[in-house]
Structure formats: structure tokens, C-alpha cells
Amino acid sequence: MNVMTLEKDIKQFVEAKDVLVGAPLADYTYTKVGGKADVLVFPKSYSEIEKVVAYTKEHNIPLTILGNASNVIIQDGGLRGVVLILTGLDEVKVEGNRITAQSGAAIIDVSRTAHDASLTGLEFACGIPGSVGGALYMNAGAYGGEVKDVLEQVVVITDAGDRKVMTRDELELSYRTSILQKNNFIAVEATFLLAEGEQTAIKAKMDELTYLRESKQPLEYPSCGSVFQRPPGHFAGKLIMDADLQLTRIGGVEVSGKHAGFMVNVDNGTATDYINLIGHVQKTVKEKFGVSLQREVRIIGDAPGHE
Template sequence: MNKKIYEDLLVILEKDSNEDHIKINQSLSYYTYTKTGGPADIIVFPTTYEEVQKIFQYTLEHKIPLTVLGNASNLIIKDGGIRGVVMILTDMDKVEKKNDQIIAQSGAAIIDVSRFALQHELTGLEFACGIPGSIGGALYMNAGAYGGEVSDVLKEALVLTKEGELMVIDAEDLDLDYRTSNIEKNGYLVLEATFVLQRGNVLEIQAKMDELTYLRESKQPLEYPSCGSVFKRPPGYFAGKLIQDSDLQGKRIGGAEVSKKHAGFIVNVGGGTATDYMNLIEHVQKTVKDKFNVELEREVRIIGEDV
């Protein structure tokens, strides 16, 4: 079955046999920030909106499960991997400027988009200079940091609907809130985002990005693979402080460890699996609940199948 799907996808992509665009039974650990995750039946890397639409319609017609990924930075894929087709959008990373607007494809890294804004003397995306997610993922969870978030500057998004149609959605119709949106609920596949920024002073923009980069590098465990901030901020608390005060820093299950540098992060210190991550997350949640009676809600998404 995988061979037939593979051949059909080659036709859709108008490619000869080419491992750069389609892979069979490859571990998804190559593509996740945690460096964990089991195999995907088939991984496909489209380069145009038309290809995305055709792949979507093909999987819909043949009732093949489809999972769409950006750069998998705030994501844990289980050790059993993902069945069906995994579509990774990182080859769709074009960014362009139109007046004081920036239009970015969903596979572009939001860090790169913030740097593009700097180059064009546009202010408003400085907060994103250290967020390791794609544009699609940033919209999906209304990514933010240091007092700014996507909803502050997003004008609209081009999406593929669950019926396979292209549609432009205004930002206010995406229900963007703290680390959430209605993108998953509505079955949207984000293809492109338009941001409205302001003219700024390039030296001031650079200074702000340098300051935020310093704060990030000094506080976050960037020397290890991780899935970023694991938990949402509980009302009235800080997740990292609760975890730290629960004496959980340095707690390790397998190769997953609560960072000694920032308790809100779980890092892969070597040989960690998705199961290690999930077990450690559950342990942290239970410990904090027992000690402070506070429920920690995951910010990181967990998808895929158990072994």
C-alpha cells in the first residue's frame, strides 16, 4: 500500500523517484526539536500551494490519514510514529514585503521572518526573534514571548479548509487567545500569513532583538534538544516557578530531564524517547498538583501512536 501511495504522490509532485521530496518509513526524530518520535509511513515535502491542495484532496479521496507538520518545535511525536501520510511544509518558506506588510508562507521559521522585518526596518515582530516555530505553528498556538504575540500583528491567513478549498481568514476570525486558536477545531491548514507592522528605526529594532536574544540564551537550555516551553502559564502562577519549588529540576526519566537551567523546559540529555518525555510530563503534573493543588496544562502537543 505504501508503494502505491508513494507512486501516486510522485505523480502529484511531478517528480521522478526523489528522496528529497518523499520518504518511506523514516523516523520522525530527524524532524522534531526533541529528537524523538517513531516512523512515518510516508513523509512528503510539498513546495507549492497547488501540491498541498492536491495531496490533501488525494488523502481525503482515498481515506488516508494526513498529518501536517511545520518544524515540529512545540511537539512530541510518540514512539510508535504516525500512520498514513505526514506532510511537512518546511520547503514552503518564502517571505516577501508589501508596503508595511510581510507575507510569509507557513513553513517559514518565525525567527527568520522577524529578521526579515529587521532588514526592512519594520517593527512589531521583535518578540518572535527567539521562537523556534514555523509560521503555521505560530498561528496555530498564537505563539508569543516577552509581552508580544502573533495576534498583535496578524492581519489575515490563507488556509486550506477541511473541504480542500482555499480561503482567506481575517485574524479576528481565528479566535486567537493565549496559546490557542480555532485552527484545529475548524480543520484549517495554514498556508500563508500576512502581518501588519510599523516603520521603525533599524538600530532600535536590532537593540530590542539583541536584548531578547540575550534573555533567552541566558535563561533557556538551548544546548539540549527540547520541545520548548512544556506547560501553559497557570492563572496567578508561573509554571517554571511551581516546578522549581516542587524540587523537580534535574528530575530525569530515561533521557528526558527537567532542565536545571529553566524548570519550564524538559530536555533530551541523551537517548531520550517520546515515552520518557510523556512519563516525565505526567510526573511533573502530578507532583505540582499534589504540592500546590495547581493543574499544569500542557502547551506542547502530543500526537502519534504508542509502540
């Protein structure tokens, strides 16, 4: 199916202003890299998502789901088919000890809402840059907390375009993974079960974690966050630092001198620069220490020349 036909068909389900053709994905990613999307869609309702999912499945069209795109590298050749960016679904509601958030909401904003409602348990998320959907997808965590600690249930849209509720246990959450990575379901809403807390203490904890993040992480440059998972018995950043790889640069991307676990886009870098630097770091650490670094960041899309 050609892109013009695809655009026309998608506009049957989604308002025309929310459908873009050939948009550069670098405009929507934390790394500021990524080629063009064939058709980029910003849905505003669960119904729109259901219809697009069912349509793409029926016509065998590739479908990619993005939120804040903070832990993903989209290759320079871009993404084929339909790309849904869910940031327009950002409603957050408080009911008693529960917070229900749509998947496009920033997890940082949900953490702030919890603070305002004097609810404790989400302080760890006060510095995580991703969306609720992304946090669910990879069971995001920081500073000793993770999503599975406070999640109650999730509303998903299945790969057939149907809506269903899944419990925390059904999501199979573990270190940086969930069943959403395997079954292609789209999380559209999450309910967090929190505890009553003292607002001053909650704020103090959030301030402490914010200070730690700002003092240790290279937030002044575009990046994809922590590049590698924590290898058993080691810390990825220390291995990279001990391998004397800090400030190693390929193209416009370099290993951060502030935190070796980060790679930052310092000079109009490309996705290819990121991918080559990741490979170089993995190879060097393996040669020097015998440790295989596994990526935490997702790499998706087509290589250059496949647009």
C-alpha cells in the same frame, strides 16, 4: 490502503524526490524523538498540498501537518498515513508595511526580515524556534508579544482541499490557541501588518530578547520549548522548581536545571520518556500545590508497538 500504494498515489501529485517512506521523524523534530512516518512528503507548492489534502480526504487516510516541529512530541510508534512537512514553503516578501510569509518559513527569519526593512512589531518573535504555520496554529508569543498583535490575514487550505483567505478575527486567536486547532485547516501563508520603526532601536530590542532567551533557556539540548501553559495566577516553571523537580530524569529526558519549564533530551531520550516525565511533573505539582498543569506542547502519533 498499504504504504506502497499510498506512496505511488502521492507521487502523482508531488515530485518523487520529495516523498519518503518509513522515514524516522526524530530527524525532523526539535526534541530528536519520534517514530517513523508511513509516507513523508515535502510539498513545494500550495497546489501540491491541495491535491494531497483532497486525496487523503477522499480515501479516508490520516494526514498530519508539521512545520519546524519545535513544539510537538511525536510518539515512538510514529505517524500513520501521510505526513506533510511544510518547511519547503519558506518565501518571505516585504511590501510597504506588510510582510507576507509562507507557513514553512521560520518565524525567526520573518522577524529578521522585519528588522532589515525597519519594521517594528515582530521583535518578540526573534527567539521563537517554530515556523510561521506553527506560530499561527498556537498563536505563539514571547516577552509580551504574540502573533495576534501583528497578524492581518492568513491563506488556508480547508479540509476539503480548497484555498481561502481568513482574517485575523476569523482565526479566533487567544492564549496559545486558534481555530486552526479545531477545523483542520492548513495555514499556508500569513500577512503581518507592522509599523515603521528605527532599525537601531529594533535591533536593540531583538538583542535584549535574544540575551534573555539565551541566558535563561537550555538551548544547548534538544527540547520542545516550554512544556506547559501558564496556569492562572502562577508560573509553571516556578511551581516545578518549588516542587524540587529540577534535574528529575526519566530515561534520557530531564527537567532542565536552567529553566524548570523546559524538558531536555540529554541522553538519547525517547518520546515515551518525555510523556512519562510530563505525567510525573503534573502529578507532583498537583499533589503539592493543587494546581493542574496543562500542556502547551502537542503529543501526537502512535505509542510504541503500533508501527
